[in-house]
Each structure stands twice: as structure tokens, then as C-alpha cells.
Amino acid sequence: MTGTAEAVLFWIAGPTMVLGALGLVFAKRAVYAALSMALVMILLGIVYLTQGADFLGVIQIFVYTGAVMMLFLFVIMLVGVDASDTTIDSLRAHKWFALVIAVGLGLLLASSLSRAVFAPPPPISQMNADGNVAGLASLIFGEYVWVFELTSALLITAALAAMVLAHRERLTPKPTQREWSRRRVHENRNVAGLPAPGVYARHNAVDTPALLPDGTPSELSVSRVLAARHQLSTPERYSSATPGEAEPSAVGSPDDDARPDRGTDPGTHVGTDDARGRGPARGNEGDDAR
């Protein structure tokens, strides 16, 4: 039996943890799932602390929420935030089978464990008689020392494996600026480089396409990534604006094309995803190709 304070904490933390875990099942986006998982991890750490596992509680918060879940977030970032699930079930009623199996597993575990009879638990102070950390250390470096040595071997192997798996050899030499320019001339396409994004009186970010002489926006002047994400701005918003409304800070002079806004504009970093494909072609252009 436990004290009232612990019961209150349990009945706050427990349902919150279950809600966070359910977020893992039902969240549409992987980022939301990872964040609800981080919530569960923090609450688990707090529950460990109340159960007298001081060291484990701190390690849980440091290692799980600090390292593991942030690693998950990094991988979600690399793999693509919008890499959502495929919704087509290969098996009909797959979800219902899965839910029935999970609920059955829970019921089986609960029913078998509810029959177990435990001796009344000794107080936490008796378990942590010579301090939680010191007691745990005497176990790890005493009785479990070989397991501890094995974990060190496991960690080194895992680190090596991750490096080997994440490493990518460059199969072909990196093309230089000279080779990019030679290829453009050879193919006779966009010889002067791709057109720069549009520069308008009130706006010169890379998300706005430049206008062709007939007034239509040029697809080539903006990054493909922005177009795929539907983050492009329309030139009509800026080209029809009256000059009197222009803010002094946003005015770009028309003669220095779009060169200065590369790197200085905060929107520039969005387009660097495809720098491998387009960057060199745009880096050495003196004028646009229109």
C-alpha cells in the first residue's frame, strides 16, 4: 500500500501515459507520434522516481526523452515529415484483427498477473538503505559485472553498425563548376543557367517565380521542392501592388537581379534541398536565361 501523494500522482500520470500511448496508435503524422511518445517517457521517468528508482528515473528522462526520442525526430526529419502511412490494407479488416489481438494480449497478461499474490512490500527506505545509486552500482559492478561488460561490447558494435549503415560512398566524382557549365553548353539547354526567382518591389524571396516576357510565371525559376510542397507564392500578389505601398526594407533594385537575395533572405534555406541538382547551375549565372 502506498501513500496518498503517490496515489494522486499515479492517477494523474497513468491516464496521461495511456493517452500519450494511444496517440502513438492514432496520430496521423510521425512527428505527433514521436512527441506523444516523449510525453510517455517523461512521465515514466517521474513514476520511476516515485517508486524509489532515482537513478533509473533520471536515466529514463536523459536517455529516452533526451537522446532516443530526439534521434527519432532527426530520422523523421531525414526520412520526410510527410512520409505518412499507406492506408490500403493488404488484409481485409487488418486493423480489427490487430486490435483484437492486442486487447486479448492485455487481458491475458492482466488475468494471469492478477492471480499472483505478493508479500506486502517493504518500505522504499529499506530497499535504498545505502542509497539508490550506490546500491545499484554495487549490483552492476558486482553480481552483474559480466552483463555490464557484454553491454559495452554491444554498444560498440551498435555504434559501428550505425556508422556502416549510414555511410554512403560517392560513386562518381563530384562535378565541378567547370563541368556543370561545360555540360550546359554541350546540351544547349539553359546555357546561361536557370532563371533566378522573381524580384518584386515588395518581395524578393525564392518562393516567388519570375515572370516571363509574356507575363506567365517561369516554372524553372523556383525550386522543385517548393512546388511539390505547394509553398510557392503567386507573382500576382506583388506585381499588381502599387509602388507607394512598398516597404523600404523589402525594396530590391531591379538591376541587381536575384543574386543578392541568395543567402541573405531567410527563405533561401528552404530551397537548398535540391542544391545538388540545381545549385551549381545557378551559382555561376550572371544573368537570367530569359
Added chain:
Amino acid sequence: MSLMNYVYLAIVLFAIGAATVLVRRNAIIVFMGIELMLNAVNLAFVTFARMNGSLDGQAVALFVMVVAAAEVVVGLAIIMTIHRSRRSASVDDANLLKL
């Protein structure tokens, strides 16, 4: 409040983790389900350690954490490698071993 409540909480979390592994297709979320199951087991270990009044359960939970961390590192690297070659993080698309 009985200490068994912690065990029931661990069981619920374990079942939810299992449901995540079975239902979701995104390999990263499936992986998080496995992490949730490991953490539920850790909670049970800590609770049983307290019931027995010894620290052995906590030592085992610590080793489970170490193994889980190593597993996360390798698993995420595999997911990234598959995503690099197949342009997908869905577990349904990784079917190279299929006849």
C-alpha cells in the same frame, strides 16, 4: 493504492505498444511501438523490484535500457538505409525477400 496498479499500467502500455506494431505501417512508428513495449516491461521490472525490496529489478531494467538504445541506433540506421534505396518508410514496401 495497491502496487499492482503499476503492473496493470505496464500491461496496458504493453498492449498499446503491441497494437501500434500491428496496426501502423510507418516503420518509424512501428519502431516507437517496440520502444513503448520495452518501457512497459521496464516499469514492471521497477515495480517488482519495489515489491521484493531489492534492487535487482532496477539493475535488469537498466540493462534493458542499454539494449533498447543499441537497438534504436541500429534500427533507425536500417530504416534510413531502406528509405534511401526504396524511397519509402512503409513496412509494406520492404519486400525484397518476397518470392
